[in-house]
Amino acid sequence: MTSLAPWEIWLVMGLAGAGTLALRYSFIGLLKRSADEIPDLARRALRLIPAAVLAALITPSLTHPDLIFDPWTERMLAGIVAAVVAWRTKNVLVTIAVGMATLWLLQAIS
């Protein structure tokens, strides 16, 4: 339970909300004419963003800080199974179902 005052929580909320909207609006709001304003290097980099960011969002949820000593967490194994399913089917529902079922199974046996 927090000991932050209610006004501090409202302040966090307001600043976090304004900051997040500014980040989202950055290029959408400021780009005036056409895509030609974006240099070639930036355009090539933009194409790679989804792959790099999605992968970076996933991996820390599969490991824990002692990665080197104990890489085979239940989540890592369930994640690998789900990754194979995601790769073969490209289906979100099936990936979630198989991934969750595998994790529950692993947790049940351990």
Add this chain to the structure above:
Amino acid sequence: MRRQNFRAGVLTIAPILIGVVPFGIIAGVAAVESGLSSLQAIVFSPVVFAGASQLAAYELIGRDAAVVVIVATVVVINSRFVMYSASLAPHFVSATTPQKLATSYLLTDQAFAVWIIRYGREDESTELKLAYYFGAALALFVTWQSSTIVGVVLGSGIPPEWSLDFAIPLVFLALLFPAITDRATSVAAIVGGLTAVVAQPLAYNLGLPLAAVVGIATGLIAESRR
């Protein structure tokens, strides 16, 4: 045509929403557990509207972190939206300012992923691209807000043994593979994923933006060497 595209956007994001529901419920529960009032917990979600950063903020609020630290953490985690914004911007140059503001406010990992998978290859008029975007983004918005409210109401009633938070990486996993189309995107994903693990101990979740930059840079090098 516009209505058709809006519907197509809703339908394409629909399977992803099933993974968003537990995430939203978890966020609502976490907000209440960290000590926010029900009103604060419910209002927080539409004000910030970015799940991972909301979870980080609730955790820091629970630990009595300084206001500056909490806000900075949210901004760092959400810095990836600048990259999405840059990616969408050229498509929406001719949109009106209210449309641009709405597009920005509704920008999420999932809406972006769904949208870019379609329009990374083909092109349509701004109006139709916006309709598809708003279909996907609004469906996600409504789902997220209602599931966080459910989480706030449930409070801490959900047993942690269910591991429902694991649905979050599973959603991202299902979105990742369609995004990997060639050598450069493969390299970006592998290097980004590995860097995120190694950089995890970094304070303020700086590991995520760092991993994205390293992954993209390595992908660019791999591309230019071909």
